[in-house]
Amino acid sequence: MEHPILFISVVxxxxxxxxxxxxxxxxxxxxxxxxxxxxxxxxMAFLFFVIKVTIGDxxxxxxxxxxxxxxxxxxxxxxxxxxxxxxxxxxxxxxxATFALFITVANLIGLIPGFMSPTASLNTTLAxxxxxxxxxxxxxxxxxxxxxxxxxxxxxxxxxxxMLPIEVISNLAxxxxxxxxxxxxxxxxxxxxxxxxxxxxxxxxxxxILLLGVLVSVVQAMVFxxxxxxxxxxxxEQAH
Amino acid sequence: xxxxxxxxxHLLANYGxxxxxxxxxxxxxxxxxxxxDQKVFNGKTAPWxxxxxxxxxxxxxxxxxxxxxxxxxxxxxxxxxxxxxxxxR
Numbered sequence: 001m002e003h004p005i006l007f008i009s010v011v012x013x014x015x016x017x018x019x020x021x022x023x024x025x026x027x028x029x030x031x032x033x034x035x036x037x038x039x040x041x042x043x044m045a046f047l048f049f050v051i052k053v054t055i056g057d058x059x060x061x062x063x064x065x066x067x068x069x070x071x072x073x074x075x076x077x078x079x080x081x082x083x084x085x086x087x088x089x090x091x092x093x094x095x096x097a098t099f100a101l102f103i104t105v106a107n108l109i110g111l112i113p114g115f116m117s118p119t120a121s122l123n124t125t126l127a128x129x130x131x132x133x134x135x136x137x138x139x140x141x142x143x144x145x146x147x148x149x150x151x152x153x154x155x156x157x158x159x160x161x162x163m164l165p166i167e168v169i170s171n172l173a174x175x176x177x178x179x180x181x182x183x184x185x186x187x188x189x190x191x192x193x194x195x196x197x198x199x200x201x202x203x204x205x206x207x208x209i210l211l212l213g214v215l216v217s218v219v220q221a222m223v224f225x226x227x228x229x230x231x232x233x234x235x236x237e238q239a240h
Numbered sequence: 241x242x243x244x245x246x247x248x249x250h251l252l253a254n255y256g257x258x259x260x261x262x263x264x265x266x267x268x269x270x271x272x273x274x275x276x277d278q279k280v281f282n283g284k285t286a287p288w289x290x291x292x293x294x295x296x297x298x299x300x301x302x303x304x305x306x307x308x309x310x311x312x313x314x315x316x317x318x319x320x321x322x323x324x325x326x327x328x329r
Contacts, residue, residue, distance in 0.1 A: 169272070169300035170307070173265040181260050219252055226253040230311055 007114045008038040036121035043106045043118060076100060083226070084233035088139075092232060095135070099128060100225045103182070107217030110190050111210055113197070117217075120187040122179065129179035132228050140235035148235075178227060185220045189213045254315075258308055262301040269297015 009019045012033055020030045031037070054065030062070060076097050080089035103119060110117030118124045140148040152171070154163030193213065196206040273293020277285055 165269075165296045166300045166303050169269050169296055170261075170265050170303045173261055173268050173300065173304065176268065177257060177261040177264045180264070181257060219249055219256075222249050223253045223256055226250075227257065234307075234311075 005114060006035050006039075006116055008042060009033075009035050012038065035116055036118045036124055039109070039116055040106070040118040040124060042115075043102060043109060046109075047101055047105060073097065080229055083229045084236070088232060088236055092135075092139075096225060096228055096232075099132075099228065100221060103128070103224055104218065104221040107186055107221055108214065110186065111193070111213050111217070117186045117190055119182055120190045122183045125179040125183040126175075128182075128224070129175055132178065132231065133175050136228075136231040136235040139232055143236050151235075174231065178224065182220055182224055185216055189216055254312065255308065258305065261304045265301040265304055266294070266297040269293045269295075269300055272297075 013019050017033050018027075018030045019033050019035075051069065055069055056065070059066060077089065077093060080093060080096060083089075106117055106119045106124070109115045110120060137148075140151070144150075152164060152167040153160050154167065189209070189212075192209050193206050196209060199205060270290065270293055273290040273296075276289040276293065277283060277287070281289070
């Protein structure tokens with residue numbers, strides 16, 4: 001795909017660093033300078049500094065910035081507690097909330113010309129998904145010990161040879177469906193936007209897609225987080 | 241977020257992934273079968289493990305559907321319980 005102008009890549013090229021022309025670079029420095037990597041760093045820096053600047057020191061009587069973040073974090077906390085219980089929500093809130101903020105900002109940043117969504121690369125979404133997938137098994141083993149494996153055996157011992165492959169396949173399908181859905185939606189948005197910009201950018205052709213892009217970005221971040229919560233609570237609950 | 245919008249996003253999150261997960265399960269089962277046939281047994285068992293893998297994949301697909309139903313039922317039960325608690329107060 002013909003990439004539009006990406007500001008960070010242009011800056012890096014002016015600095016003399018090698019920016020790969022394909023999707024992935026050939027050596028280590030090129031791989032680090034690939035657009036999805038640099039924009040991942042950008043999103044992380046953005047989140048860090050914006051929160052640092054808007055909150056500053058925590059005060060008892062919140063200012064405008066602190067008020068905003070209190071609403072965001074408070075509503076996320078409520079949402080998690082509703083869906084997976086207070087105890088689990090308290091323990092895994094930092095991780096899931098970070099995912100939610102990161103994915104939302106990463107999705108939305110691609111709507112600004114000159115930026116790209118890091119989540120439009122399968123590498124980013126697969127990394128996020130693998131963290132979630134490993135964590136939900138760790139939660140399961142922590143809660144039930146070795147008895148967690150019984151969740152994969154089905155209800156009747158006689159049916160284990162039949163149920164085990166089914167459970168394993170449907171569990172592995174989670175990795176693919178979670179990562180590819182986020183990647184596919186965001187990549188489609190990015191591709192569509194860049195094509196419409198190239199074809200008829202002067203006639204505001206991308207405008208409706210920009211509007212839809214905001215919806216898709218927020219909804220996909222929500223879906224990812226909600227599925228994470230569902231997987232965590234399923235791993236934690238007693239075997240059915 | 242307003243009530244309707246919240247409901248909409250919630251529904252999308254709960255059911256938007258059904259089709260994709262179903263398809264992924266089938267493809268995974270099929271791919272596993274092909275892998276067993278071609279790589280492990282070098283094509284000697286040719287179509288059989290592919291068929292078995294496909295069958296398991298389809299079964300796994302239906303299992304993911306059942307999972308969705310189970311999550312929805314648990315959701316409903318929780319909502320009913322909350323409603324009851326609100327009435328009792």
